[in-house]
Amino acid sequence: MSEKAQEKNSLVLEIRNRAPEGSRQSQAQDGKSQPRLNGCVPLSHQVAGHKYGIDKMGILQHPDGTVLKQLQPPPRGPREMDFYTQVFGEGCSDPLLLALRPHLPTFYGTWSSPDTPNDLYLKLEDVTRRFSRPCIMDVKVGRRSYDPLALLEKREQQIAKYPLMEEIGFLLLGMRVYQPSHDCYVRHDQLFGRSLVKDTLTGGLARFFHDGVKLRKQTIHLCIRKVQNILRWFESQKQFHFYASSLLFVYEGASGVHAAAEPNNNNHHHHHHPPQDFSRMGTPTKNSCGRGGCAGDLPESLQNGAQTHSSPLNLGQSNGNGETEMEEEEEEREEDSGGWSGDEGTEGHVEVRMIDFAHVFPSQSPDEGYTHGLMNLLSTLEKILQD
Ligand SMILES: Nc1ncnc2c1ncn2[C@@H]1O[C@H](COP(=O)(O)OP(=O)(O)OP(=O)(O)O)[C@@H](O)[C@H]1O
């Protein structure tokens, strides 16, 4: 593995508690970045993609609860911005684009820090924001993860990363899954996704829906429904081709009361301890979870594709906030719950949104590559339910 890839996969990004709007937490989180980035901090719950502080660019979270995606160098950044602008432009009346809106994070225009006005960011809805313990998965969709203008070297680089992409039509880039029984997150990174072959794909994807004790079947049903809606949009259009674009899956990992009482909180101090966030690389021990046994709990059926690549991460150490402050935040969150019940059976339990539009191209034919990926993703989800 290259040094760059190793660095990306080592999860050195410090995970922090998320900041409710206007809270003191956001200011306390990152004293260094605050003057330059106006209180914005690296996105704590990012599961894939360029990461702030590791790559040259990355994604931030704004204290107002939106996420800021740094504009990539041309042509990617401007292409992504143009696409969001087309879809969310005030004057947009194209029924196809209007029908696409619900499947994307809402776009709020561009943002820049007063200190560096030329560094542009896309200001986007944080799809995970309303969840208390968001389980998040990024899946790259399409048979090709390079666009028609890509040079040979780029094509070869992308194909080499996952030669099965052409056949499977999707690639799991990363996930984090909350396990209530241990109050911890399990993470898998892109090397886990790349290790999945046809026989292990279903088991690999199933990990996203496993709570440590059982499979969250209702959540899978809801995800299937949302992916079907996106597929319907693709079947209705010939205007665009999407390359290297992703679906972001999010569902509530907490159950009942906790989900309702603690929205917008990734690393919340449940009983004054944040959920532990660790992953399955190496030999996770009881200590890595803090409550014992989290790592070894998966049933054998989900040990498929068990060549895992992740690293332990202890949220408790990275937080640095005092207990009193946490209690205050807890109250703020309770006020902010908006009545969301967190019931696994309800529609609002799940989000599936399209993200990453750096390689969207105009076209005059159906997007066969993306559609193939969606259909295979749907059959893999169905298969999880059957197995
Ligand atoms: N609107 C959003 N809400 C919540 N999280 C998001 C949002 N957009 C992106 N993310 C997080 O950031 C990650 C990377 O996003 P994205 O794919 O847009 O970045 P990228 O740097 O272009 O990725 P790549 O390196 O694959 O091109 C996602 O996996 C997700 O965890």
Ligand SMILES: O=P(O)(O)O[C@@H]1[C@H](O)[C@H](O)[C@@H](OP(=O)(O)O)[C@H](OP(=O)(O)O)[C@H]1O
């Ligand atoms: O997952 P990895 O190993 O980090 O690889 C990156 C990933 O495939 C990105 O999707 C890609 O950006 P695009 O989707 O925009 O092509 C990036 O290309 P880059 O190296 O040219 O930035 C790759 O490095």
